[in-house]
Each structure stands twice: as structure tokens, then as C-alpha cells.
Amino acid sequence: MSAWALDGIPEIEPGADLAQLIGDALASDENGCLDGDILVVTSKILSKAEGRIVEASDREAAITAETVRVVATRAYEGGVTRIVENRLGIVGAAAGVDASNTADGTVLLLPIDPDASARALASALRARFGVRLGVIVSDTLGRAWRIGQTDIAIGAAGVHVVDDLRGSTDSQGRPLSVTVPVVADELAGLGDLVKGKASGRPVAVVRGMGRLVTAEVDTPGARTLPRTGPTDMFRLGTDEAYAQGFEAGRAAALAESAQPNGDPAA
Amino acid sequence: MSAWALDGIPEIEPGADLAQLIGDALASDENGCLDGDILVVTSKILSKAEGRIVEASDREAAITAETVRVVATRAYEGGVTRIVENRLGIVGAAAGVDASNTADGTVLLLPIDPDASARALASALRARFGVRLGVIVSDTLGRAWRIGQTDIAIGAAGVHVVDDLRGSTDSQGRPLSVTVPVVADELAGLGDLVKGKASGRPVAVVRGMGRLVTAEVDTPGARTLPRTGPTDMFRLGTDEAYAQGFEAGRAAALAESAQPNGDPAA
Numbered sequence: 001m002s003a004w005a006l007d008g009i010p011e012i013e014p015g016a017d018l019a020q021l022i023g024d025a026l027a028s029d030e031n032g033c034l035d036g037d038i039l040v041v042t043s044k045i046l047s048k049a050e051g052r053i054v055e056a057s058d059r060e061a062a063i064t065a066e067t068v069r070v071v072a073t074r075a076y077e078g079g080v081t082r083i084v085e086n087r088l089g090i091v092g093a094a095a096g097v098d099a100s101n102t103a104d105g106t107v108l109l110l111p112i113d114p115d116a117s118a119r120a121l122a123s124a125l126r127a128r129f130g131v132r133l134g135v136i137v138s139d140t141l142g143r144a145w146r147i148g149q150t151d152i153a154i155g156a157a158g159v160h161v162v163d164d165l166r167g168s169t170d171s172q173g174r175p176l177s178v179t180v181p182v183v184a185d186e187l188a189g190l191g192d193l194v195k196g197k198a199s200g201r202p203v204a205v206v207r208g209m210g211r212l213v214t215a216e217v218d219t220p221g222a223r224t225l226p227r228t229g230p231t232d233m234f235r236l237g238t239d240e241a242y243a244q245g246f247e248a249g250r251a252a253a254l255a256e257s258a259q260p261n262g263d264p265a266a
Numbered sequence: 267m268s269a270w271a272l273d274g275i276p277e278i279e280p281g282a283d284l285a286q287l288i289g290d291a292l293a294s295d296e297n298g299c300l301d302g303d304i305l306v307v308t309s310k311i312l313s314k315a316e317g318r319i320v321e322a323s324d325r326e327a328a329i330t331a332e333t334v335r336v337v338a339t340r341a342y343e344g345g346v347t348r349i350v351e352n353r354l355g356i357v358g359a360a361a362g363v364d365a366s367n368t369a370d371g372t373v374l375l376l377p378i379d380p381d382a383s384a385r386a387l388a389s390a391l392r393a394r395f396g397v398r399l400g401v402i403v404s405d406t407l408g409r410a411w412r413i414g415q416t417d418i419a420i421g422a423a424g425v426h427v428v429d430d431l432r433g434s435t436d437s438q439g440r441p442l443s444v445t446v447p448v449v450a451d452e453l454a455g456l457g458d459l460v461k462g463k464a465s466g467r468p469v470a471v472v473r474g475m476g477r478l479v480t481a482e483v484d485t486p487g488a489r490t491l492p493r494t495g496p497t498d499m500f501r502l503g504t505d506e507a508y509a510q511g512f513e514a515g516r517a518a519a520l521a522e523s524a525q526p527n528g529d530p531a532a
Contacts, residue, residue: 001460002268011437072499083499091411100445101436140445144410144500145357147493148428148446150455152412162414163463170367171277171466179366179406179463180414186459189416189452193475194267197429197445200437209459227413233338233349233503234410241504245511246518253519 001208003194004031005201006039012202014051018117019124022203026129029205035131036210038159040191041121042202043139044101046111046155059097059107066095066109072237083237086110088154089226092141096154100197110139114155115221122158122217134159134213137222138188140197144234151192153184153222160184160212161222183212184222267474269460270297271467272305278468280317284383285390288469292395295471301397302476304425306457307387308468309405310367312377312421325363325373332361332375338503349503352376354420355492358407362420366463376405380421381487388424388483400425400479403488404454406463410500417458419450419488426450426478427488449478450488 008025012018022041026033047053054062067084071091074081086095088110096110111117114137122135137155142148153161161184191204228235236244274291278284288307292299313319320328333350337357340347352361354376362376377383380403388401403421408414419427427450457470494501502510 001270004267074499101438104438140447145493145498146418146448146451146491148448148491150448150451165463168464170464172367172370181406181458181463182412182414182416183459185412185416186455190456190459192447193449193452193456197431197447198434198436225412225414227411232411233340233505234500236504236507237499238502238504238507239499241502241507242511242514245508245513246515247511248508249512249515249517250519251515252512253516254523257520257523 001206003190003204003206005195005199006203006205007201009045009201009203012045012048014048014053016049018045018049019121019128022121023125023128025203026125026205031205031207033125033129033131033133034207035133036207036213037131038134038136038187038206038209038213039121039125040136040138040187040195040204040206041118042191042195043111043114043137043154044098044108045202046114046117046137047108050111052109052111053102053106054109056099056105056107059099062107062109063095063097066097071235072240074237085226085228088114089223089228090141090154091226091228096139110154111137115157115223118155118157118221119217126158126217132158132210132213132215136184136187136191138191140192150185151188153182153188153225156184156219156222158214158217158219159187160214161220161225163212182225184225187212267472269456269470269472271461271465272469272471273467275311275467275469278311278314280314280319282315284311284315285387285394288387289391289394291469292391292471297471297473299391299395299397299399300473301399302473302479303397304400304402304453304472304475304479305387305391306402306404306453306461306470306472307384308461309377309380309403309420310364310374311468312380312383312403313374316377318375318377319368319372320375322365322371322373325365328373328375329361329363332363337501338506340503340505351492351494354380355489355494356407356420357492357494362405376420377403381423381489384421384423384487385483392424392483398424398476398479398481402450402453402457404457406458416451417454419448419454419491422450422488423485424480424483425453425485426480427486427491429478448491450491453478
């Protein structure tokens with residue numbers, strides 16, 4: 001497997017034709033574009049092309065607008081950290097609203113539909129180069145219980161997002177049924193390693209992982225990766241859940257003491 | 267950047283000299299071993315070499331023994347999922363006790379001290395090949411709010427675990443102070459992509475990321491990566507925190523109603 005950051009992609013302006021610009025950069029790359037290549041595209045350039053730019057003074061309002069559900073908040077000196085579920089189902093800080101690598105005084109929102117953007121890119125580039133090609137759209141996300149961030153997949157097309165091991169066996173011949181490696185996130189992280197954060201090179205090419213690239217472009221995307229709902233054991237922060245429980249326990253006790261016989265019909 | 271899984275590492279038995287075995291495999295590899303290479307070593311082979319093998323019938327007891335703190339539990343058909351903080355500070359399911367790729371009827375515990383194991387491996391291999399070489403010890407971990415697993419770093423030596431961007435700037439020349447890419451986790455994930463889960467190839471070589479490899483072997487290891495304590499907003503599962511809050515709220519209300527004047531000294 002080999003990977004590198006693609007040179008020759010200009011600063012992206014609203015309305016830019018990304019498929020054309022990335023395709024031109026691929027065409028100029030001495031490594032060319034081969035069957036089974038996977039592109040890892042920083043979501044930021046999709047956001048810019050889509051014009052998802054707002055004034056920095058509206059940052060807090062933008063986070064609120066992008067938020068589906070607040071999971072936890074924590075005050076710090078100078079502001080409040082908000083861990084929220086955003087429009088895409090992704091749980092993280094600030095709903096993906098980002099102020100790095102943007103023009104002064106502005107912040108970027110996440111792309112409208114990164115899976116759809118990945119499909120459009122993959123379709124256009126497959127047509128241009130006549131090869132099977134996968135696209136991952138990456139963003140930088142913090143994690144519960146670990147410091148810092150890694151890049152993860154927020155969009156995908158033409159590539160398996162998980163390496164489904166159901167039916168395969170371990171080195172002892174036993175089913176590997178529990179393990180579901182999320183290769184899309186690992187590919188996004190690998191893209192971050194070769195692109196870097198400050199390089200101005202927003203696209204990585206990964207070669208040699210063609211086993212993950214699919215014949216069709218329209219595959220289950222990154223929208224399938226968030227885990228929310230009944231299987232989410234961390235739908236609220238500890239402080240938030242404790243406070244809700246405290247109020248409910250207090251109300252239950254007060255209701256009981258108002259009904260000393262314990263008979264709600266009394 | 268290029269990466270591949272190393273051939274020629276035999277099934278590891280308790281007491282095996284891993285530095286010798288991995289060194290022999292590197293020496294036989296046509297790609298050789300170059301300055302700046304990073305090895306991503308599956309923790310499982312360290313566990314096997316350390317004899318960290320217990321009977322599968324003792325799995326639940328082993329999880330308990332490896333647990334420092336229970337974060338959340340959830341019953342499912344056939345058992346209980348336990349999200350715990352383990353000895354290494356890592357929060358995840360089953361404290362890292364693993365039943366895949368082990369002999370029938372046995373499970374593996376995590377290595378005793380993966381950072382120390384990484385230092386020993388890096389020292390021995392640097393001495394043998396006369397190059398700067400980094401070692402990451404990887405394990406497979408689930409995540410809050412995302413399905414499946416990715417590989418993360420549980421041990422590291424001779425390589426930066428985070429890419430410290432403090433002092434560097436984004437493409438607009440502004441400080442990238444907030445972003446702390448955890449390159450050790452991204453390298454572990456990359457290792458998983460090239461090794462696969464069922465390949466019997468437990469070591470990956472990553473070439474071309476020499477900027478992350480340090481002159482010294484004794485560097486801040488993966489033990490610095492877990493985030494627990496005051497900055498952990500998810501120290502308990504939602505249900506657990508709610509239940510604790512409920513009991514506290516109930517007790518508070520009962521205490522209040524027993525002291526209707528609100529004067530504890532009355």
C-alpha cells in the first residue's frame with residue numbers, strides 16, 4: 001500500500017468544480033490514477049465549494065443551527081464546549097463548525113451531504129479515467145476517553161466503509177463475528193498522516209487497497225457509521241444525566257410523601 | 267508513504283524473543299529496514315510472548331481483574347457488555363480481554379506494559395539495524411457514537427504519539443492551537459488496513475513518516491493518550507449517571523421533608 005498527498009489543487013472558491021480540479025491534479029500527477037485507487041478528500045474543500053461559509057461572529061448560532069441534539073456541555077474559561085449530534089448523526093464538539101484554514105473572520109460548516117458529494121466525485125472521476133475509484137470525505141473529530149483528534153470518514157462512495165468479517169475466520173479457524181473494522185475511518189486517518197493539517201494539500205491518494213473498492217459507486221456511505229439511538233450508552237454526558245436523574249428522583253420522593261399511603265388514587 | 271505487512275513471523279509462544287523474531291523477519295524482507303521506519307505491532311503477539319493467556323471459562327473473572335473502574339454496563343441476550351477503564355487507562359469493552367486469534371478455550375489479556383514493550387523492541391531493533399526506528403503497539407477498540415472498531419495505539423516508543431501543531435499555522439497563517447492530531451492512533455489504524463485481522467501477519471512496516479520518528483527511544487508513550495479524570499465528560503454511562511442522580515435526588519427530598527423547616531440543626 002502506498003499513499004501521498006496530491007499536488008496542484010488550488011485554493012477552493014464557492015462554486016468551484018471539484019471533480020474537474022481534482023481530476024486535473026490527478027492527470028498531472030506522475031503516479032497517474034489506477035484502478036482501485038482511493039481518494040481521501042478533506043471535507044473543508046467540499047464546504048468551500050458549496051459556499052458553506054458564515055461570519056465568525058455567527059459561530060455560536062451556526063453551531064446551534066447545525067445541532068440536532070445536545071449531548072453534553074462544559075464551561076471553560078472563555079466559552080462553553082458543546083458536544084452535540086449534528087445533522088449527519090456525528091457526535092462531536094461544535095457540530096463540525098470549523099475556523100481553521102478559512103478566510104479571516106469566517107467559519108466553515110460541514111458539507112450539506114458528504115455521501116452525495118463523494119458519489120458525485122467518484123462518478124465523475126471514474127468516468128474521466130475509466131477506472132474503479134473510491135472516495136472518502138474526511139473530517140477531524142475528537143473522541144470520548146482519548147485526547148486530541150483523528151480524522152474520520154463523514155462521506156464515502158465506491159468503497160466499503162466497513163470490512164465485513166462475518167463469515168471469515170481467525171488464524172484458528174473460528175468465526176470473527178464480533179469484529180467490524182471501520183476501514184473508512186482508518187483510511188481517513190491515513191489520509192491525515194500524508195496530508196498534514198497545514199500543507200494546503202487537501203486530497204490524498206491511497207493505492208493498493210483495491211480490495212475495498214466496489215464495482216458500483218452507490219454504496220452504503222459514512223451516514224451508516226454513527227451509532228445513536230437505543231444502542232448508544234452515552235446519549236447524555238454524565239453531569240447532564242445525573243442532573244436529570246436528580247430532578248426525577250426528587251420529584252418522585254415529593255410525590256410519594258404527598259401520598260403517604262402510596263396509593264395514587266387516594 | 268508506503269506500508270506493508272511483514273511476512274515470516276511465526277506463531278508466537280510464551281517466552282518468545284519478539285525482538286529477535288521481528289528482526290529476523292525484517293532482515294529477510296526485500297524492503298529491508300530503513301532510517302525512519304515505523305513498526306505497528308499487534309498487541310496480541312506481545313501478550314502471547316508474555317504468557318498473558320487465561321482459560322476462556324475465566325473470561326469474566328479476567329475482565330474484572332483487568333478493570334480499574336466500571337463506566338457502563340448493558341445486558342444483551344447471552345451476557346453483559348461492560349465498558350470499563352482498564353489498567354492502562356483505556357476505556358473500552360471487556361478491558362481488552364480478547365478471544366480471537368487465540369488457542370481454543372483460551373483468551374488473551376493485554377500486555378503488562380505496552381509502552382515498555384515498545385521501548386524494548388525499538389531499542390533492540392535500532393541496535394541491530396543501526397537506524398532510527400519507531401514502534402507502535404496496536405489494539406482494536408470500539409468507540410462511543412460510532413459503530414465497529416478501529417485499531418488504536420496502546421504502546422509507543424521512538425515515535426511522536428501526537429503531532430504537536432502548537433506554534434504552527436494554518437494555510438491562512440493563523441495558529442493551529444486547538445488541533446492535536448493523534449498520529450499514533452492513525453498509524454495503528456493504517457497498520458490494521460495493511461495487516462488485516464485474519465492474515466497471521468501481526469506486524470506492519472510504515473515507511474516515509476520519518477518526521478514522526480525521534481532520535482531517542484524513551485518518548486512519551488501511548489499511556490499519555492487516554493483522557494480520564496476531570497476533563498472526562500463521559501465518566502459514567504447515561505443510565506448509570508441517571509440512576510445515581512435519581513437516588514441522590516430522592517434522598518435529598520426525603521431529608522428535606524423530614525426537616526420541614528429546612529434547618530438541619532432543628
